[in-house]
Amino acid sequence: MTPATASLHISRLAFAYPDGHQALFGVDLTVARGERVALLGPNGAGKTTLVLHLNGILGGGAGEVHIAGLPVGRPHLAEIRRRVGIVFQDPDDQLFMPTVRDDVAFGPAGAGLRGDALDARVTAALDRVGMAGYADRPPHHLSFGQRRRVALATVLVMEPEILVLDEPSSNLDPAARRELADILRSLPVTVLMVTHDLPYAMELCPRSVILSGGVIVADGPTRELLTDAELLHRHRLELPYGFDPAAAVRTVRPR
Numbered sequence: 001m002t003p004a005t006a007s008l009h010i011s012r013l014a015f016a017y018p019d020g021h022q023a024l025f026g027v028d029l030t031v032a033r034g035e036r037v038a039l040l041g042p043n044g045a046g047k048t049t050l051v052l053h054l055n056g057i058l059g060g061g062a063g064e065v066h067i068a069g070l071p072v073g074r075p076h077l078a079e080i081r082r083r084v085g086i087v088f089q090d091p092d093d094q095l096f097m098p099t100v101r102d103d104v105a106f107g108p109a110g111a112g113l114r115g116d117a118l119d120a121r122v123t124a125a126l127d128r129v130g131m132a133g134y135a136d137r138p139p140h141h142l143s144f145g146q147r148r149r150v151a152l153a154t155v156l157v158m159e160p161e162i163l164v165l166d167e168p169s170s171n172l173d174p175a176a177r178r179e180l181a182d183i184l185r186s187l188p189v190t191v192l193m194v195t196h197d198l199p200y201a202m203e204l205c206p207r208s209v210i211l212s213g214g215v216i217v218a219d220g221p222t223r224e225l226l227t228d229a230e231l232l233h234r235h236r237l238e239l240p241y242g243f244d245p246a247a248a249v250r251t252v253r254p255r
């Protein structure tokens with residue numbers, strides 16, 4: 001896979017914050033089109049710092065990031081931000097309009113879409129997340145799980161190349177968690193999911209990457225990584241009590 005054919009290609013990415021704190025030390029990561037990859041790691045590992053480099057919110061370090069062949073950098077920022085859809089942990093960071101429809105329409109309308117074409121895109125995005133019947137509702141009248149799905153729709157409506165999810169399962173009850181997993185599994189996009197929820201990584205992502213101390217310390221099949229007790233312990237990752245990743249994989253429903 002080359003930088004041009006990969007969905008995401010990160011090469012020797014290193015970054016220090018203005019106060020001198022070095023958060024990333026030469027990260028290499030390539031993700032193919034349509035792959036779903038979990039980005040795991042303890043608090044302070046550099047996961048958020050890495051994600052903020054994908055759409056150019058952070059920059060100025062060493063190394064390169066390409067999204068579907070396009071280098072992340074000032075000349076291409078508008079296109080990069082369309083290609084990289086980030087769903088933040090708190091849906092209220094992404095919902096600010098009077099209705100669900102307005103929130104989902106905001107991005108494509110800003111990109112110049114109007115009329116029937118805009119309506120069709122909004123309806124399709126809401127359909128994808130099972131929220132088509134909620135278009136006229138104020139987002140703040142929805143449950144947390146519903147707001148997270150609408151936030152996902154505001155990103156999907158831009159038809160991103162890669163979907164970046166920050167702790168997608170946090171604060172969801174078991175049913176909402178399963179429904180979101182079904183939605184995510186049905187999406188024909190590349191997914192990079194940042195999570196501390198190892199069973200959710202197991203359920204959704206065939207591949208995982210562990211970032212620790214600003215470097216990638218493991219990259220491989222999620223089941224292999226999560227059955228390596230010594231690796232998990234070394235990087236402060238813990239499976240929930242009683243969760244057996246070797247057994248869990250057999251219960252994952254086929255796509």
Ligand SMILES: Nc1ncnc2c1ncn2[C@@H]1O[C@H](COP(=O)(O)OP(=O)(O)OP(=O)(O)O)[C@@H](O)[C@H]1O
Pocket residue numbers: 017018019021022023041042043044045046047048049050
């Ligand atoms: N604005 C900042 N200025 C200086 N240092 C920062 C800044 N933001 C983060 N850091 C530091 O960079 C390192 C990586 O932080 P980052 O938020 O990327 O970790 P993370 O893996 O996302 O952690 P968490 O799982 O807790 O969200 C940490 O040591 C953190 O203290």
